[in-house]
Amino acid sequence: TPNKKIESYFSSNGIVSGKLGLSKDEIKDSFLEKTFYGLGRIPALATQNDFYTAMAFAIRDRVLRQFVRSTQQFNEKDARGVAYLSAEYLPGPHLGNNLLSLEIIKETREALAEVNLDLDEILDQEVEPGLGNGGLGRLASCYMDAMATLGIPSIAYGIRYEFGIFKQEIRDGWQEESTDKWLHYGNPWEIVRPEIAYEVHFGGKTESGIDEKGNYSVAWNADTVIKGVAYDTPILGYKSNGIIMRLWKAEAIESFDFSIYNSGDYYKAVEKKMRSENLTKVLYPNDENLQGKELRLKQQYFFVCCSLKDTIRLHLLQGRKLDQLHDKFTIQLNDTHPSIAVAELMRLLVDEHKMEWEKAWHVTRHTFAYTNHTLLPEALEKWSIDLFGRLLPRHLEIIYEINSRFLNELRELQYSANKIARMSLIEESGEPSIRMAHLATVGSFKVNGVSALHSRLLKEQVLNDFAELWPDKFTNVTNGISHRRFLVVSNPALSDLISEKIGRDWLTDLYKLKGLEAFAEDEDFQKKWMDIKLENKKALSKHIEEYAGVKIDPTMMFDVQVKRIHEYKRQHLKVLHILSLYRRIKKGEGERISPTAFIFAGKAAPGYFMAKRIIKLISSVADLVNKDPDVNGKLKVVFIPNFNVKLAQRIYPASDLSEQISMAGKEASGTGNMKFALNGALTVGTLDGANVEIRDEVGKENFFLFGLTTEEVQQTRQDGYRPSEYYEQNKELQGILDMLISGELSNGDTELFKPIFENLLQQDPYLLLKDYQSYIDCQEEIHEAWRKPKEWARMSILNVANMGKFSSDRSIQDYVEKIWNLQPIKAD
Numbered sequence: 001t002p003n004k005k006i007e008s009y010f011s012s013n014g015i016v017s018g019k020l021g022l023s024k025d026e027i028k029d030s031f032l033e034k035t036f037y038g039l040g041r042i043p044a045l046a047t048q049n050d051f052y053t054a055m056a057f058a059i060r061d062r063v064l065r066q067f068v069r070s071t072q073q074f075n076e077k078d079a080r081g082v083a084y085l086s087a088e089y090l091p092g093p094h095l096g097n098n099l100l101s102l103e104i105i106k107e108t109r110e111a112l113a114e115v116n117l118d119l120d121e122i123l124d125q126e127v128e129p130g131l132g133n134g135g136l137g138r139l140a141s142c143y144m145d146a147m148a149t150l151g152i153p154s155i156a157y158g159i160r161y162e163f164g165i166f167k168q169e170i171r172d173g174w175q176e177e178s179t180d181k182w183l184h185y186g187n188p189w190e191i192v193r194p195e196i197a198y199e200v201h202f203g204g205k206t207e208s209g210i211d212e213k214g215n216y217s218v219a220w221n222a223d224t225v226i227k228g229v230a231y232d233t234p235i236l237g238y239k240s241n242g243i244i245m246r247l248w249k250a251e252a253i254e255s256f257d258f259s260i261y262n263s264g265d266y267y268k269a270v271e272k273k274m275r276s277e278n279l280t281k282v283l284y285p286n287d288e289n290l291q292g293k294e295l296r297l298k299q300q301y302f303f304v305c306c307s308l309k310d311t312i313r314l315h316l317l318q319g320r321k322l323d324q325l326h327d328k329f330t331i332q333l334n335d336t337h338p339s340i341a342v343a344e345l346m347r348l349l350v351d352e353h354k355m356e357w358e359k360a361w362h363v364t365r366h367t368f369a370y371t372n373h374t375l376l377p378e379a380l381e382k383w384s385i386d387l388f389g390r391l392l393p394r395h396l397e398i399i400y401e402i403n404s405r406f407l408n409e410l411r412e413l414q415y416s417a418n419k420i421a422r423m424s425l426i427e428e429s430g431e432p433s434i435r436m437a438h439l440a441t442v443g444s445f446k447v448n449g450v451s452a453l454h455s456r457l458l459k460e461q462v463l464n465d466f467a468e469l470w471p472d473k474f475t476n477v478t479n480g481i482s483h484r485r486f487l488v489v490s491n492p493a494l495s496d497l498i499s500e501k502i503g504r505d506w507l508t509d510l511y512k513l514k515g516l517e518a519f520a521e522d523e524d525f526q527k528k529w530m531d532i533k534l535e536n537k538k539a540l541s542k543h544i545e546e547y548a549g550v551k552i553d554p555t556m557m558f559d560v561q562v563k564r565i566h567e568y569k570r571q572h573l574k575v576l577h578i579l580s581l582y583r584r585i586k587k588g589e590g591e592r593i594s595p596t597a598f599i600f601a602g603k604a605a606p607g608y609f610m611a612k613r614i615i616k617l618i619s620s621v622a623d624l625v626n627k628d629p630d631v632n633g634k635l636k637v638v639f640i641p642n643f644n645v646k647l648a649q650r651i652y653p654a655s656d657l658s659e660q661i662s663m664a665g666k667e668a669s670g671t672g673n674m675k676f677a678l679n680g681a682l683t684v685g686t687l688d689g690a691n692v693e694i695r696d697e698v699g700k701e702n703f704f705l706f707g708l709t710t711e712e713v714q715q716t717r718q719d720g721y722r723p724s725e726y727y728e729q730n731k732e733l734q735g736i737l738d739m740l741i742s743g744e745l746s747n748g749d750t751e752l753f754k755p756i757f758e759n760l761l762q763q764d765p766y767l768l769l770k771d772y773q774s775y776i777d778c779q780e781e782i783h784e785a786w787r788k789p790k791e792w793a794r795m796s797i798l799n800v801a802n803m804g805k806f807s808s809d810r811s812i813q814d815y816v817e818k819i820w821n822l823q824p825i826k827a828d
């Protein structure tokens with residue numbers, strides 16, 4: 001029975017519609033209250049971290065108020081919504097972004113100043129949740145920011161990893177990993193919901209039979225049960241609604257171990273409990289490379305099962321029918337990581353809710369939409385039938401059934417046996433396995449790539465057969481980024497300068513930046529623009545000196561490549577360029593080189609041999625170059641350890657040149673490319689991923705292009721590429737490559753970099769040697785451009801002015817129009 005009394009207070013009397021309490025004094029009061037009564041601290045004992053935590057609690061109250069308000073509106077309007085399923089999120093620090101969303105940065109700064117505390121120091125205390133590997137996880141978080149801001153009725157589901165992406169240290173030039181204990185000091189942003197919990201089954205056997213009503217049915221008698229408990233983090237939109245990121249933590253089922261308890265083996269019972277909780281202990285640190293590990297599949301199924309059960313609960317709570325699920329929800333699959341959802345929803349509908357197969361299949365394939373993030377064959381998920389069947393026997397049966405019906409349809413269309421085998425959900429050659437991208441494609445009503453080029457290649461290559469069968473199913477949504485986090489919060493000085501000129505509308509409509517074009521030639525504006533860049537570079541230099549031990553002159557050009565370390569991203573091509581400059585200086589031919597600091601950061605998958613060696617190579621080149629008196633400070637090389645969102649927010653505002661140099665056809669989109677350009681860095685890049693669209697937007701005269709196109713890459717392959725020819729013909733390149741095996745980079749060790757040398761000479765799968773000369777020539781142009789500061793400033797302004805398209809607000813708008821088909825609901 002509803003409690004009318006409390007409801008009336010809730011809706012009309014203050015709590016939900018009343019004042020948020022955002023004045024300086026109110027913020028100060030709640031901060032002090034949280035410090036003393038919330039944390040039980042006396043001033044003499046309070047640490048900086050206590051102050052951070054108290055401030056986070058004070059702000060969280062206000063954030064939750066916004067969230068509660070939007071939930072209420074979504075419910076009242078019985079709105080159609082989205083459940084976003086992602087195995088990864090990289091939200092970055094919450095406090096700064098929430099202060100912006102509430103528009104109380106200034107008030108908070110002043111409130112803290114009154115008690116002699118500094119907001120920036122407090123912000124710096126926050127340890128970010130590293131619940132993702134790279135672009136894919138960060139994209140999910142940029143989308144949460146936009147969905148909250150735009151009022152999209154939505155919920156984001158994922159996994160509450162106890163240890164996120166490893167912490168990276170660089171020792172003697174090598175990457176070393178340690179566990180990321182992000183929860184060590186507590187997490188003031190999350191709220192545990194012990195009552196929102198679901199059982200997840202694994203293993204065992206299925207049994208078919210006739211149920212009490214005389215219908216054929218299948219029972220899954222699992223041998224393990226684990227409980228998933230919801231942990232909610234509110235994500236606040238700018239000046240508006242909030243949505244929830246609901247992450248599942250694995251726990252043991254209490255009752256499950258009773259028999260062992262009773263038999264007296266207490267330790268065995270506890271051990272079982274620990275084993276259950278292992279499931280969400282740690283994030284797999286591989287970006288775009290599947291490992292096929294059992295625990296990973298368990299994680300995927302675990303969070304999918306909890307999320308679908310929760311979505312169904314929310315749906316039914318509204319008094320709706322289950323066969324209308326697709327009318328009320330789109331479930332967006334962020335890559336194939338959650339694609340087991342297709343089979344799980346069928347299981348829930350058919351086995352648990354007794355819906356007939358055809359109807360359930362109709363609901364399922366109108367509920368899911370699938371975003372593909374990569375064309376790399378090694379990243380396309382496949383699960384061995386053997387492993388899969390042991391863990392999820394019922395799902396294997398369901399997938400077989402989906403497949404057999406699907407293949408029958410293809411036979412009716414007179415498809416050849418070859419083509420049918422290609423399209424099957426099951427790969428029969430080699431170890432039989434399930435192709436998760438095919439499952440996701442067959443089970444979804446829309447499939448999208450993440451940039452125009454990537455979506456085209458997806459249709460023409462990886463999913464070509466499917467695109468021919470269902471042309472309307474395929475679409476593109478070009479990625480976008482949260483310009484509020486990556487410009488307003490992380491580059492406040494530039495944001496203020498922009499707002500001074502064009503007002504503040506660009507915070508919610510990034511296309512408004514176009515207004516900056518009018519000032520691109522204005523010398524006074526250019527000077528202010530570049531002065532801010534210089535200040536940001538000074539701040540980054542300080543950080544670099546402290547964390548990487550290298551002193552950098554902030555007036556140098558900051559040439560930056562930060563992203564996961566991967567051969568296709570070609571950090572080693574950048575290294576070849578640095579060595580070319582070094583050798584020119586040594587030969588006395590360095591007069592046309594502009595003083596440059598080469599800045600790298602990024603993590604390598606712990607088991608990725610070549611990537612780890614590339615980090616060592618960068619460090620070795622840094623040692624050589626930074627210490628050589630002949631270089632005389634003209635070049636500096638540095639690898640900043642432990643790249644994460646927090647560090648990224650320092651780096652983009654301080655960058656002059658953005659390196660986006662992947663081999664064409666390999667980077668699905670890239671999003672770092674957008675963050676750099678948004679902060680006024682110029683891009684040197686190939687025609688890959690979203691680079692293509694960035695260049696279209698900013699104009700080709702404001703973008704440094706080099707290298708082969710996707711088509712030329714394919715042609716090169718077809719013609720039989722022999723990298724050694726380039727080594728033999730290009731003497732400069734030869735001299736550089738020889739350095740890798742001469743020992744001069746490695747204290748005489750001629751073996752250390754031989755694997756890189758041999759890889760490049762023998763296979764060079766990412767065509768570094770082929771693209772080398774074009775890259776070097778392009779860099780010469782860049783160094784010349786750097787010597788004309790006004791020109792450079794003009795190009796920098798024009799880049800920012802034309803970044804409107806790359807806001808995640810635009811991307812989400814595209815999802816709404818092309819895929820989700822729903823009405824945003826803005827909080828009043």
Ligand code: GLG
Binds near residue numbers: 288667
């Ligand atoms: C992928 C791709 C990136 C893409 C990102 C988000 O490699 O090119 O920008 O997803 O769509 N694994 C990734 O980071």
